[in-house]
Amino acid sequence: MLQSMTGFGSATVENEQVSVIVEVKTLNSKFSDINCRIPRNFSNREIELRRLLSDELGRGKIEMSLNVLPKDASAAGTVVNRPVLKAYFNDLSETSRELGFDPSPTELLRMASMMPNAYITNTTNEEAAAGEWEFILKAVETAIEKCQEFRGQEGEATKVKFREYIGEISDLLDQIEAQDPARIPVVRERLEKAVLEWTTSETFDQNRFEQELIYFIEKLDISEEKVRLANHLKYFIEQLDEGTNGKKLNFISQELGREINTIGSKANDATIQRLVVQMKDYLEKIKEQTMNIV
Numbered sequence: 001m002l003q004s005m006t007g008f009g010s011a012t013v014e015n016e017q018v019s020v021i022v023e024v025k026t027l028n029s030k031f032s033d034i035n036c037r038i039p040r041n042f043s044n045r046e047i048e049l050r051r052l053l054s055d056e057l058g059r060g061k062i063e064m065s066l067n068v069l070p071k072d073a074s075a076a077g078t079v080v081n082r083p084v085l086k087a088y089f090n091d092l093s094e095t096s097r098e099l100g101f102d103p104s105p106t107e108l109l110r111m112a113s114m115m116p117n118a119y120i121t122n123t124t125n126e127e128a129a130a131g132e133w134e135f136i137l138k139a140v141e142t143a144i145e146k147c148q149e150f151r152g153q154e155g156e157a158t159k160v161k162f163r164e165y166i167g168e169i170s171d172l173l174d175q176i177e178a179q180d181p182a183r184i185p186v187v188r189e190r191l192e193k194a195v196l197e198w199t200t201s202e203t204f205d206q207n208r209f210e211q212e213l214i215y216f217i218e219k220l221d222i223s224e225e226k227v228r229l230a231n232h233l234k235y236f237i238e239q240l241d242e243g244t245n246g247k248k249l250n251f252i253s254q255e256l257g258r259e260i261n262t263i264g265s266k267a268n269d270a271t272i273q274r275l276v277v278q279m280k281d282y283l284e285k286i287k288e289q290t291m292n293i294v
Contacts, residue, residue, distance in 0.1 A: 001243045003294040004154030005029065005060035009146030013139045014071075020136050021067040022143040024053070026151065028292045029061035038066040045133065049140065056144050057151075058294050059246075064143075068136060080113075081120045088112035151294070158289050159240055162249075165282045165289075169256070170233050172275045172282075176263065177226060183269040190220075190268075222263050229259040246293030253286050 007026040014020065034050050053062050089112045096103045112118065236252045260283060264276035 001152050002155035002159045003151040004158055005292050005294050006154050007147040007151035009143045009150060011139045011142035015135060017071060018132065019069045019071065020139040022139045023065045024143045024147040025063045026057055026147060027061040032059055033061040035063045039068050060294060079120050081118055085112050085118050088115045158293065161289060162240055162286060165286050166233055166236055168282045169279050172279050173226065173229055176272050176275050179271050220266060220268065222266050225259050225263045232256050232259060246290045249293060250290040253283060253290055257283055
């Protein structure tokens with residue numbers, strides 16, 4: 001299935017100990033760019049989360065936020081380190097008296113609470129922490145699944161647009177095919193004029209004449225370009241049906257551009273060149289959309 005790089009998924013789960021809220025958002029990006037916002041007491045799990053997001057969502061700018069809210073004090077991962085906090089408070093009080101002023105106890109407590117090691121984190125035992133993480137990880141996986149569903153829906157909508165644009169280019173190619181014979185008299189007249197100039201020249205060289213004639217004919221012939229363009233259009237649709245990635249579709253669109261440009265430069269026909277301009281317009285829309293496919 002074709003997947004867009006734009007997606008969103010969320011999950012909210014809870015048990016007797018914690019309530020978990022996860023949001024995953026993905027945006028267009030040339031490379032994989034992952035940003036995780038998680039509670040500090042789960043910072044040791046960040047690498048694991050990054051690997052999971054990268055494996056499941058692939059290319060794109062990926063943002064994940066994880067909030068874990070304890071339901072009671074016993075489930076909290078952070079508690080006050082009372083002995084250390086008291087020591088800070090007493091030391092600050094004594095220092096204040098030595099300096100000759102009497103500070104507010106509330107201010108002293110605030111300052112003490114900001115000192116290093118004033119809190120103890122990760123106080124749960126390893127078995128409880130592992131069980132809690134299993135519960136959190138399931139919520140993350142659910143949010144990722146919903147994000148993938150969103151991206152799949154966006155990808156299918158883009159697929160419809162791709163088919164529309166490819167169909168328009170194919171129709172324009174049919175019009176070029178119909179117009180091509182109409183330019184033959186003009187091409188023949190130009191060729192006859194060039195041949196006359198070459199053969200009547202005092203410096204006429206038979207070998208040079210043959211080389212120039214072949215070059216002139218090849219320069220005006222667009223038969224091969226039309227065939228290759230038709231094949232590239234067919235191949236693009238085949239890859240859509242196989243659910244390929246955005247990079248491959250972009251490579252094919254570059255090949256489409258080469259053939260369209262060559263037809264425009266070789267045709268020497270105003271009608272065909274106008275059709276080529278319309279082709280380029282649809283091709284630019286295709287290229288823009290391929291940049292948003294995973």
